[in-house]
Amino acid sequence: MLLYNASSVVTEFIVGGFDTTNSPIVVGVIILIVYIVAVIANLVNILFIIYDKRLHKPMYYLICNLAVVDILFTSSTSPTMIGVLVASVKTISYVPCLIQMFAFNLGWVMEMFALSVMAFDRLIAISRPFHYHSYLTNARTLVLTYILWIVACGVAAIFPVTVIPLPHCYTVLKYAFCDYPAIIRTTCVDPNYYFNIAVVIIFFLVFFTFGFICLSYIGIIYFVKFSSNNDKMKMGSTCLSHLIVVTCYYFPIFILSILTRLGVVLTLEARNGLMIGSILGPSLINPFVYCLRTKEIKYKIIMMFKKV
Template sequence: MTLKNSSIKVTEFIISGFDVIKMPMAVGVVILIIYVVAVLANIMNIMLITYDKKLHKPMYLLICNLAVVDILYTSSASPTMIGVLVAGVKTISYVPCLIQMFAFNLGIVMEMFSLAVMAFDRLLAVSCPFHYHSYLTNARTLVLTFILWIAACGFVAFCPATVIPLPHCYSMMMYTFCDYSAVIRTTCVDPNYYFNMIATITFFLLFITFIYICLSYVGIIFFVKLTSNNDKLKMGSTCLNHLIVVTCYYCPIFITAILTRLGLVLTLEARNGLLIGTILGTSLVNPFVYCLRTKEIKCKIIKVFEKKLTSQ
């Protein structure tokens, strides 16, 4: 953690992670389209669940929370990337950069927590079908969600708390937006110490949430064996939605971790590409999985479009 003497006062950062891209406008337009579709799809899920009292149930409240998390997750980074690629705005002020870093990491942590609590919801629904609504009420679901947001903020507070006191030696970032690694590399310290700390926290959260999700499905499989065939189909359908979302989120993370452990050193361009794909892919897939595969939400969407067509 040796400090360099040539520290500078940084008021803004220059984002240079897209400088090697040959067609920045085309890439920016693609990111813009995916971002707009993802945000609109998540907002639609939130509105449908909010305004339909029949959907005011724990499972749908958790889906609504996941939609909020996805909007936060993708909105923390996408506008900056779109601004760089489409508008050519390659600078970001110091304070907005730190806010972006906090929001992005909060989205990552809340995505894990949200998927874990949704696994708990499915396990409770399968193991205690007759007492499910008495055990997990709407009020308890909201309290649990609020506690998860507070806990996630506590974990993510580590990022600005460690960055703010550090002097900066560079104002240029070889990254696509302000994530923790990007900001740390602009400081005058040895980044490995801070990378190891954030890697430890991230691995702990990933390990705990993923193992919990896996154990939940072990329990679900056990209890499903004791139910009738009709119940098995219904439970399998609702659990499959969650499994698709879990796979889309955890697979890119674990693939990157495995490749790194096998000794494959990712280039900065490859790392940036995987990160962008994870951010946009997760936020785009999640709402469509729950729109198209959840019967109640799908029926509600069809009714809305039918009303519009008949009114015309």
């Protein structure tokens, strides 16, 4: 680990999170393939929704927003990890590192916001099916989405703002990319205070969004029990896609952000694996879940292949 004088100006960092990785090229190629598939699949979802005016509805706008978030989320870190593993490019300049940290945290926050809004959308659709389009119009959906992006930008900006004034004594990042804990560990200050700030933000966001999703599904279950068996099956199928996505996203977060603070010690490899899984997993699964379980999008894909 390179040691700097506190008065020195750090111009670049060295990504050291994969130094102990066995077969780095194999891992890098796997990440590359998953990344390419995830980006293409999400782009297909976006293009289908944009160019088909019949899909210009609140639910599809939310699916499109989730696809945009997934592309941002996975693109914020994957190129750096692929470069380190495949091309052995381990250095990243100071400013791009901060930009990467901001983009990663923006995608991380927006993923939670997007899933929360989609749970609320399902609640309105099931509890007020005849008034759904009057409650959740296209305009209101777009305005709500814009507001969430603004709030998410404000939250994500907290992390680089707290890092910029700090002097750096080290240049080697302990983890796989420029995330907040890795950069804080390169500074000359006691990291516990800054880690506690991050824990408070993470706990509030996870508790609020996951709690909101749980409350939405409690409401959905309440209204579903008064429905016919046929309607229950349709509602269950509608909500299953969202539940799959929520599980894939929140499960690694609970392990990384909560259990580790309760004393559970993770190896560097385990932490990197969970972090990479939390980034690439939802971004890869989301478009396929919504393509395969949303009949309008699935129908368009089938017709496209029939024409070929």
